[in-house]
Amino acid sequence: MITELAVERVEFTCGSCWHRWSVDYDVQRSTDGHGDEWEYFYRDNTPVPSPYTLEGAPPCVHCGRRWVGRLVARRPVPLPGGADAPRSPVPGDGSHRPERHDAPMLPADAHSQPEAAPGRSSG
Numbered sequence: 001m002i003t004e005l006a007v008e009r010v011e012f013t014c015g016s017c018w019h020r021w022s023v024d025y026d027v028q029r030s031t032d033g034h035g036d037e038w039e040y041f042y043r044d045n046t047p048v049p050s051p052y053t054l055e056g057a058p059p060c061v062h063c064g065r066r067w068v069g070r071l072v073a074r075r076p077v078p079l080p081g082g083a084d085a086p087r088s089p090v091p092g093d094g095s096h097r098p099e100r101h102d103a104p105m106l107p108a109d110a111h112s113q114p115e116a117a118p119g120r121s122s123g
Helices: none
Strands: 002-013 019-031 037-043 047-050 070-077
Touching: none
Parallel strands: none
Antiparallel strands: 002 019, 002 070, 019 037, 037 047
8 A cells, every 4th residue: 555655856966076966866764564565656657666776876977876865855746636636527527637648747857956066066
């Protein structure tokens, strides 16, 4: 059962060339039938390993090294079904907001990137 949804902005700083960048991840937290909690990470609708591990960290675009990310911002996404949440019926004929099917993907790295630290080159 999904217990939490969120968008997490993760910042990476390459310890080799000091390039900094950030990526937004969709995160799902769930509990399995044994009571164990699990996290699932997605980047641009694709499942990926945790960016908080070396395996899941994207390589630096300048030197290819991998450095574990750190959480810099987070936005919880409400789970459906709240009693006070307004809802809208979706007609079965497919006429409700059909443009959503053709809307361009909002890439995980489409936001402004961090400024270079003073005294350090951004790559």
